[in-house]
Amino acid sequence: MMIRNLTLLLALCCASVQAQEVPSIELKDLGDLTVDTRALVEAAEGPVLFCFWATWCSPCKRELNNYADLYPDWQDETGVEIVAVSIDDPRSMMRVKPYVNSVGWDYKVLLDPNKAFARAMQVNNVPHTFLVNAEGQVVWQHNNYADGDEEELYEELLKLAEE
Amino acid sequence: MRSLLKLAWTLATICPLMMSAQEEPSTGQITGNVQMLFQTYQEDTLIGAQVPPSKTGFNAFGNLIYTRGDFSAGMRYESYLDPILGYPGRFRGSGIGYRYANYSKEHFEVTIGNFYEQFGSGLVLRSYEERNLGIDNAMDGFRLILRPANGVAIKSLVGKQRFDFDSRLINSPGIIRAFDGEINLNDAFERWATAGTRVTLGASFVSRFQEGSTISKDTLVLQLPQNVGCWGYRAQVQKGGFQFMGEYVRKINDPNADNGFTYREGEGILLNAGWSTKGLGINVGFKGVDNMQFRSDRNLQLFDLPVNYIPAITKQHTYNLAATLYPYATVVQGEVGWSAEVFYTIPRKSKLGGKYGTKISFQYATASSLDTTNLSGTDGSVYGYQRNSWSAGEDLYIRDINFDISRKFSKGFKAKYAFFHFDFNTLATPVTTDYKGIVNANVHVVETQVRIKKGHSLRTELQALFTGTDMKEVNGEMKEVKQDKGDWATVLLEYSVSPHWFFSVLDQYNFGNPSVDQRVHYLYGTVGRIEGAHRLSIGYGKRREGIFCIGGVCRAVPASNGFEITFTSSF
Numbered sequence: 001m002m003i004r005n006l007t008l009l010l011a012l013c014c015a016s017v018q019a020q021e022v023p024s025i026e027l028k029d030l031g032d033l034t035v036d037t038r039a040l041v042e043a044a045e046g047p048v049l050f051c052f053w054a055t056w057c058s059p060c061k062r063e064l065n066n067y068a069d070l071y072p073d074w075q076d077e078t079g080v081e082i083v084a085v086s087i088d089d090p091r092s093m094m095r096v097k098p099y100v101n102s103v104g105w106d107y108k109v110l111l112d113p114n115k116a117f118a119r120a121m122q123v124n125n126v127p128h129t130f131l132v133n134a135e136g137q138v139v140w141q142h143n144n145y146a147d148g149d150e151e152e153l154y155e156e157l158l159k160l161a162e163e
Numbered sequence: 164m165r166s167l168l169k170l171a172w173t174l175a176t177i178c179p180l181m182m183s184a185q186e187e188p189s190t191g192q193i194t195g196n197v198q199m200l201f202q203t204y205q206e207d208t209l210i211g212a213q214v215p216p217s218k219t220g221f222n223a224f225g226n227l228i229y230t231r232g233d234f235s236a237g238m239r240y241e242s243y244l245d246p247i248l249g250y251p252g253r254f255r256g257s258g259i260g261y262r263y264a265n266y267s268k269e270h271f272e273v274t275i276g277n278f279y280e281q282f283g284s285g286l287v288l289r290s291y292e293e294r295n296l297g298i299d300n301a302m303d304g305f306r307l308i309l310r311p312a313n314g315v316a317i318k319s320l321v322g323k324q325r326f327d328f329d330s331r332l333i334n335s336p337g338i339i340r341a342f343d344g345e346i347n348l349n350d351a352f353e354r355w356a357t358a359g360t361r362v363t364l365g366a367s368f369v370s371r372f373q374e375g376s377t378i379s380k381d382t383l384v385l386q387l388p389q390n391v392g393c394w395g396y397r398a399q400v401q402k403g404g405f406q407f408m409g410e411y412v413r414k415i416n417d418p419n420a421d422n423g424f425t426y427r428e429g430e431g432i433l434l435n436a437g438w439s440t441k442g443l444g445i446n447v448g449f450k451g452v453d454n455m456q457f458r459s460d461r462n463l464q465l466f467d468l469p470v471n472y473i474p475a476i477t478k479q480h481t482y483n484l485a486a487t488l489y490p491y492a493t494v495v496q497g498e499v500g501w502s503a504e505v506f507y508t509i510p511r512k513s514k515l516g517g518k519y520g521t522k523i524s525f526q527y528a529t530a531s532s533l534d535t536t537n538l539s540g541t542d543g544s545v546y547g548y549q550r551n552s553w554s555a556g557e558d559l560y561i562r563d564i565n566f567d568i569s570r571k572f573s574k575g576f577k578a579k580y581a582f583f584h585f586d587f588n589t590l591a592t593p594v595t596t597d598y599k600g601i602v603n604a605n606v607h608v609v610e611t612q613v614r615i616k617k618g619h620s621l622r623t624e625l626q627a628l629f630t631g632t633d634m635k636e637v638n639g640e641m642k643e644v645k646q647d648k649g650d651w652a653t654v655l656l657e658y659s660v661s662p663h664w665f666f667s668v669l670d671q672y673n674f675g676n677p678s679v680d681q682r683v684h685y686l687y688g689t690v691g692r693i694e695g696a697h698r699l700s701i702g703y704g705k706r707r708e709g710i711f712c713i714g715g716v717c718r719a720v721p722a723s724n725g726f727e728i729t730f731t732s733s734f
Contacts, residue, residue: 020734033361090472090474094408094435094446095437101404102442103508104508122194144698146620148620
C-alpha cells in the first residue's frame with residue numbers, strides 16, 4: 001500500500017500543473033450520435049462553453065434559459081458554442097430531449113448518465129460551467145448560478161474573442 | 164492477487180513517467196477537486212436532534228487525476244472523522260477509497276483498479292457514486308472495452324464492489340463478471356448510414372459468484388445458488404423528434420434478504436417513448452419490475468452493494484416540501500408503474516405567452532404493487548408467489564400529479580407557480596413513522612425572482628403543504644384529524660450578489676401538526692462566497708428529520724441543530 005501511494009505521489013509531483021484540458025470522452029447527443037468531447041472542441045470554430053446541468057436542477061435550467069436569450073448575440077460577437085451536458089441518470093435521461101425541445105434551446109446537448117465526463121472534468125455538483133479556448137484549455141469556470149452571472153461570463157467571452 | 168494488483172498499479176503509474184522522460188518533455192497534466200463538509204451538533208429535544216459523542220462530523224473528499232496522452236490515473240482520498248449524521252455510520256477514518264489507471268486507444272480501453280460502469284439503463288449493472296447520499300458501489304478489478312468496428316462496443320469486466328470504508332477500501336464478498344455488447348446499426352453498416360432512423364441494439368450478461376451452502380425453510384433444506392446470472396436486451400430508436408427506448412431483463416433464482424430467500428426468478432421491463440418539436444415535448448414511460456434487485460452480497464438490503472439500478476417512475480422534485488416529505492423510491496421487491504409528461508412553451512409575443520414566452524409542464528406518474536397470487540405449501544415457502552400479469556395490483560404505492568407554469572414578465576422579474584398532488588403509501592416507502600397508510604398531500608409553490616440592480620437579485624419561494632384528514636375518535640368523539648405531521652409552510656429568501664456572494668434564509672414551519680408542541684419553526688441561514696470553481700458556505704440553524712433523495716434513492720437524515728461549513732473546489 002505504502003509503495004503504491006508513494007509511487008502515485010511521485011507521478012503527480014512530476015506532472016506539470018497547467019491549464020485544465022478537455023479530456024476525450026465519448027458521449028451520445030440527443031440524436032443518438034456519438035460525440036467525442038475533445039474532438040468537439042477541436043472542431044469548434046470558436047470557444048466552447050460546457051454547462052453541466054440536469055432536468056432536476058432548477059439553477060441549471062435558469063442558467064441555460066437565461067443564456068438562450070443571449071446566445072445569438074454571443075455567437076455573433078464571440079463565436080462561442082454552448083454545449084449543455086446533462087448528468088440525468090436513467091431515471092430522468094429520457095426527459096431531456098422533450099424538455100430541451102420544448103424550451104427551444106439551440107445548444108448541442110450531450111448525455112452523461114453515469115457522470116464519466118463530469119468526473120473527468122472534476123465536477124462536484126451542478127451547475128458547473130467551463131469556458132474552453134480553441135486549444136481545448138479551460139480558461140474560466142464557475143460552480144453555481146445566480147442571475148447576473150452571465151455578465152461576468154460575457155466579459156470573459158469578449159476577452160477570449162480579442163485574443 | 165493483491166500483490167499482483169499492487170504491481171500492476173505501480174507499473175501503470177511509473178510507465179508514463181518513463182515514457183515522458185524518453186519521448187518528450189511533457190510530463191502530463193493534473194486536475195483535481197476537493198469537497199469538505201463540517202457540521203457541529205447541539206442537542207435540541209424539541210426536534211429530536213441528538214449529539215453524537217464526537218459532537219462534530221467531518222466528511223471530506225479529494226480527487227486527483229493525472230493524464231498524459233492516452234494514459235490516465237487517479238485517486239480519491241476520503242475522510243470520515245467522524246461521519247456526518249445521515250451518512251453510513253460505519254464509514255471511519257481517512258485513506259484512499261478509489262484509485263485507478265486507464266489506457267485508452269481508438270479500438271480498446273483498459274482500466275485497472277476502481278471504475279464506474281453502466282450497461283444500458285442500468286437494470287442489470289450500474290456502479291455509480293452519489294456522494295451526498297454516501298452511495299458508492301464502484302467496481303474494483305479489471306475492465307476491457309473493445310471497439311472492433313464503427314458503432315460496435317464490447318465491454319467486459321471482472322471485479323468486486325466497494326462496500327465499506329475503514330481507513331481503506333473494503334470490498335464485497337461477491338465477485339461480479341459482466342459482458343455487454345452494443346451496436347449502432349447506422350454507424351456499423353454502410354447501407355444504414357444515411358437512414359433517417361437511428362437504431363442501437365444491446366445485450367448484457369452479469370454473473371455474481373458468492374460462496375454459500377444451504378438454508379432451511381420449514382422442513383426443507385435448500386441449496387443456495389453460488390453463481391447467479393442476470394441478463395438483458397435493449398433497443399433504442401430515434402427518428403427526428405421521436406425517441407424510443409426499451410429494455411427487458413431477467414435473473415435466475417437468487418434467494419436473498421430482499422425477497423425473503425425465495426427461489427423465484429426475476430424479470431423486468433422498461434419502456435419509454437417521446438416525441439418533441441420546438442415548443443412541445445411529450446414523454447411516456449412504463450416500468451414493471453418483479454424480484455429484480457441484484458446485489459453482490461445476498462444477505463444485504465437497502466443501499467448496500469446493489470449491482471443494478473432500478474429507477475423510480477416519478478420525477479425528482481426540487482422544491483423543499485415536494486422533494487423531502489414524501490419522496491418516492493422504487494419498491495425493489497416489485498412494482499408496476501407508468502408516467503406521462505408534457506412540456507409546452509406558449510410562444511413569445513403571443514397573447515398568452517407574453518414578451519418572453521410562458522413555460523408549462525404537466526406530469527402524471529403512478530406505481531402500484533404487482534398483480535400476484537400467493538402460493539401455498541412448499542411452493543409458497545420456496546417461490547413465494549406467482550405474477551398473473553403486468554397489470555397493477557391491489558395496493559397503490561404512489562400517485563404523483565404535478566403541474567407548473569413559469570413566465571418572465573420583464574428583464575428584471577420572473578415568476579413561477581407549481582402544484583403537486585401526492586397519494587403516497589407510507590407502508591411501501593416508509594418515509595415516516597407517524598402514519599401508516601396512504602397520505603394525501605397537496606403542495607403549492609410560488610417562486611419569484613427580482614433583479615434589484617446590476618448583479619443583485621432576490622429569489623423567494625413560498626411553499627405550503629396540506630395533508631388530508633382522517634376521521635378518528637378523540638376523547639370519545641369522532642373528529643377530523645390531519646394525516647401524518649399535518650400541514651407545513653416554507654419560506655425561502657435568497658439574495659445573490661453576482662458573481663461572488665449569496666445569502667439565504669429558510670424557514671420551515673410545521674404549523675398544522677396535530678400535536679401542538681410539535682408546531683416548530685426550522686430556521687436555517689446560509690452565507691456563501693463563490694470564486695470561480697471554489698465555493699465556501701457557512702450555515703447555521705435547525706435541520707428537520709427528513710428524507711434526502713437523489714435519482715430515486717433516498718436516505719433518512721436525522722434532525723440536527725448547529726453549524727455547517729462546506730467547501731468545494733476544482734482545479
